[in-house]
Amino acid sequence: TEDEMAEQMEADETWQAEPVLEAYSVMFNCSRLEDESIRKALSLVIDREQLTAMAGITAQPAEGLVPPGVPEDNADLDFRACGGSLLDNDPESYADRCQDAVDLMQNAGYDRGSDLSAELGALEYLYVDQGSNKTVAMALCGMWGYYLGVNVTPRAVTPAELASAMRSGNYTLAGMSVSAVCSDAECFLMDWTTGNRDNFLHYENSAYDTLMSIIAGAEDGSARMGCLHDAEDLLLEIDCAISPLYTVGTAWKLRDTYLGAIRDPRGWFDFRGVYPKPVTVQ
Numbered sequence: 001t002e003d004e005m006a007e008q009m010e011a012d013e014t015w016q017a018e019p020v021l022e023a024y025s026v027m028f029n030c031s032r033l034e035d036e037s038i039r040k041a042l043s044l045v046i047d048r049e050q051l052t053a054m055a056g057i058t059a060q061p062a063e064g065l066v067p068p069g070v071p072e073d074n075a076d077l078d079f080r081a082c083g084g085s086l087l088d089n090d091p092e093s094y095a096d097r098c099q100d101a102v103d104l105m106q107n108a109g110y111d112r113g114s115d116l117s118a119e120l121g122a123l124e125y126l127y128v129d130q131g132s133n134k135t136v137a138m139a140l141c142g143m144w145g146y147y148l149g150v151n152v153t154p155r156a157v158t159p160a161e162l163a164s165a166m167r168s169g170n171y172t173l174a175g176m177s178v179s180a181v182c183s184d185a186e187c188f189l190m191d192w193t194t195g196n197r198d199n200f201l202h203y204e205n206s207a208y209d210t211l212m213s214i215i216a217g218a219e220d221g222s223a224r225m226g227c228l229h230d231a232e233d234l235l236l237e238i239d240c241a242i243s244p245l246y247t248v249g250t251a252w253k254l255r256d257t258y259l260g261a262i263r264d265p266r267g268w269f270d271f272r273g274v275y276p277k278p279v280t281v282q
Contacts, residue, residue, distance in 0.1 A: 022179035023067050023188075024055070026125075026140070026243040031202040032172045036239050037108040042173075043243040044101035045147040046140065048089045052246045054135045061089040062244035064232055065178060066185045073221035079185045083229045086236050087244065098147045105148055122153070126165060127175040129156040136245070137175060166200035176200070178242070185228045186215055192235060192242075203241040208234050 026046070028039045048061035060068075063085035070079040088097060105111075127137045137154035144150045152173060157165070165171040180187035191198040193209050211231040218224035235241050 020248050021067060021069065021183060022177045023062050023065055023244040023247050024136075024175065024177045025062070025065070025245055027166065027171075027174045027176050027200055028241055028243070029166075029169060029172050029174075029202055030204070030239075030241050031169055035108050037104045038110070039240040039243075041101035041104040041108075041148060042144060042150070043240050044097045044104070045143050046243060046245065047094060047143060048087070048245055049091055051136050051139060054139065055132045055246050056248060058248050059246045060248075061087070062246050063087055063089070065236060065242060065244050066188045066232060067247040070180075070183050070185055070188075073225045079225075079228070082225075083232065086233060101148060105150075123151065123172055125152050125154045125173040125175065126157050126162055126171050127154060128159050128162055133175060140175075167197075169202050174200075175245075178244070185225075185232070186212075189228065189231050189235065190216075201241045203235070203239070205234065205239060208239075 026043070028042070030039075033039050033042075052059045052061050064080055064083060064087065066079050066083070068078060068080045071077065072079050072082045125137055125141055127133045134154075134156065137156075141152045141154045144152050162174060162176065166174060166176070178188060190196075190212060192201055192203050193199065193212050194204045194206070208231060211227050211234070215224055215227045215231065218227065236244070
């Protein structure tokens, strides 16, 4: 639980939660928000440090779509550490990022106070009201309104309603955890190719499609990893089709009288090897 992890952190300053293979993200519907300048501006004014403080004891500001804990080609290396941060979360540069966002909006033809909804319709941010999602949604919409003058209404929906809206493209902005069933960067990036049924971003870029095709057939590990980093950069930095907010961690423990439980990088547990701890007779 959160309380138990907080106690562990207080008792041991070096203790860290195990990374979870997901990144809670703002999903942009690229078929509606077609101008990448607008998507970039909306992303730039996000204060991830503030949102992370709302998201729980293990939350960390996202540095990319692929979270920590996913290996590079060499299992001893971490994909996120090797790729570095694609998102600037430095509080000292936040004011500059907000000004850059305002400039991007103006260059796209939207001065502060311009009615963006006149062209795009009423703007809503869909989210599932679980955990801290409501608090994060309210804060996000507040940032967009305060710094850019863009009015976005947060709206809670059920998981089924969110999935339906995203699959059909009947949304503009939404919050969703992007996860993977395998501890490999490709699993976080492969859904966003043109025509993929799970491409909830409705993102289309032939260069991205080419990179993912090369990755799927690559035999050289180093070349594959290079293309994966390029693909993530194209998706986030250049086209800003998605804006990751934060990643989270977890922790678990086995009763002191047992040994042998295994948790793999996907977060799945294997109890087949569990056995009672031998009793030491003195």
